[in-house]
Structures are given as structure tokens and as C-alpha cells.
Amino acid sequence: MSAAVRTPGRTATLATRPSSYVPGMRLVLALSGGLVAWSFLANYGAGDTLYVTRNLVATAGLVLLARRVGLDRAALGLSRRHLGRGARWGGSSAAVIAVAVASGIALADVLDPVGRLLADDRAALGAGGLAFALLVRIPLGTAVCEEVAFRGVLTAACRRVLPGPVAVGWSSLVFGLWHIAPTAIALRINDVDPTSPEGVATVAGAVAVTTVAGVLFDLLRSRSRSLLAPVLAHWAVNAFSLAAAAATR
Numbered sequence: 001m002s003a004a005v006r007t008p009g010r011t012a013t014l015a016t017r018p019s020s021y022v023p024g025m026r027l028v029l030a031l032s033g034g035l036v037a038w039s040f041l042a043n044y045g046a047g048d049t050l051y052v053t054r055n056l057v058a059t060a061g062l063v064l065l066a067r068r069v070g071l072d073r074a075a076l077g078l079s080r081r082h083l084g085r086g087a088r089w090g091g092s093s094a095a096v097i098a099v100a101v102a103s104g105i106a107l108a109d110v111l112d113p114v115g116r117l118l119a120d121d122r123a124a125l126g127a128g129g130l131a132f133a134l135l136v137r138i139p140l141g142t143a144v145c146e147e148v149a150f151r152g153v154l155t156a157a158c159r160r161v162l163p164g165p166v167a168v169g170w171s172s173l174v175f176g177l178w179h180i181a182p183t184a185i186a187l188r189i190n191d192v193d194p195t196s197p198e199g200v201a202t203v204a205g206a207v208a209v210t211t212v213a214g215v216l217f218d219l220l221r222s223r224s225r226s227l228l229a230p231v232l233a234h235w236a237v238n239a240f241s242l243a244a245a246a247a248t249r
Helices: 018-046 051-068 080-107 112-118 127-161 164-178 180-189 197-224 228-247
Strands: 002-007 010-015
Touching: 018 051, 018 127, 018 164, 018 180, 051 127, 080 197, 080 228, 127 164, 127 197, 127 228, 164 180, 164 197, 180 197, 197 228
Parallel strands: none
Antiparallel strands: 002 010
16 A cells, blocks of 8 residues: 655655555654764764864765665755745745844843843854854854755655654654754853753753744745755844844844
């Protein structure tokens, strides 16, 4: 027996026999566990050492693995046909995010929670460091890496064996868990103990927020049929937030 499962840009007929389901689920679980483990090892072990390089190498390895297990460019959101749609959706999303961040800057002195959100010591960068972060580290080391990993490889693997909404929910949850380590490190940089009540609440909130963000990024990827859309949106969120924190210091 087979079931028709719709994927972005095409409809594929996937086998539902245990012989294909079990290996597919093993791949999903291996990818999920590997990504979360990589986040902890990279953040606590390597830190900032070769951040962009190591993430690009890991991204290339994930794409090669995906192709070896039969995931094509369309399934991964890497088809050249849809780059234009991806640019339009991603550019529009980035513009909306820019307006939202600009509004946050305007309200920083009025609303204390907004001001505290923008008070991030990681923004204590010189002009050169800020430019590198906005133009190299965030787009290549963060946005491209994470979107290929989560909205590309993991979601495509999930869609082989899980219904669409479940596949998106699972990959988004793993994306949320991916942010535990960097959030804990960011708290320490800002003199907050991650194991304190405030720290635990912040980490839990970060997981929840990034899980929801993962769902929204996947919606962009599905609508545009291209990973370029969530890459641009992801870059906009991180880059504009860092720029805002630097501007309000």
C-alpha cells in the first residue's frame, strides 16, 4: 500500500511498508539527535573558533548525506527554478522584520521589557566586528547552516515518513532544542546564571519562541518552494536584532 504525500513543488508517492518506514524514522531520529548534540558540542567545545567555516562544512556534509539517501534538490528546497519566488517571499519578510525591529528601537526607552530585550552584551562590537557579523557570520554561519539543516534536510526526511504537519512540528521542535546551548551561553555573557529561575525561564522561552519561528520559517519555505525565503527571513531576524542592540547601547 502507498500514500500520496505532498511536498513543496511536487507530489511524491511514498511507501508506507515497515521495511521503508523504520529506516526512514531511524534517519529522522539520527538527524535530530545529531543536530542537538552538534549544537552542544560546538557551542561549549569550539565556541567561536572557525564558526563560519565549520558550519559551512557541516552544511555541505548534510546536503551530501541527503542526496545519498535519495532526497533531491526540490525536496531540499534547493531547486534553481524557485529562487525568484524565494527572493520575493524572503525579501518581503525581511522588510516586515525590519519595521518590527525599528519599532522596538523606538519603544526601547518607553517599554522596559523591550529595552531589556535589546540590552545584549554580545552587541559590544566595533564597526568591523559588527559588519562581519551582519554580512558574513549571520548569513553564512547561521542562517544558511540552520535553514539547510532544519527546513531543508530534516524536514524533507521527516516528510518521507510523517504527515506534513507532524513533520513540520517535529523539525521545528528540534530547531527549538538546538537553541538551548547558545541561549545558555548568551545568558552567561549577560551575567545571568542559566540554572537560576530566571535563566531556566529564559531558556524555556527561547526554545518555545524558536520552535514557533521554525514553523513560520517552514511556512515561508513551503509557500516559496525555496530555502532562500527562510534564509533571508532568518538573517533579517538575527541581523536586525543585533544591529538594534548595538544602536541602543
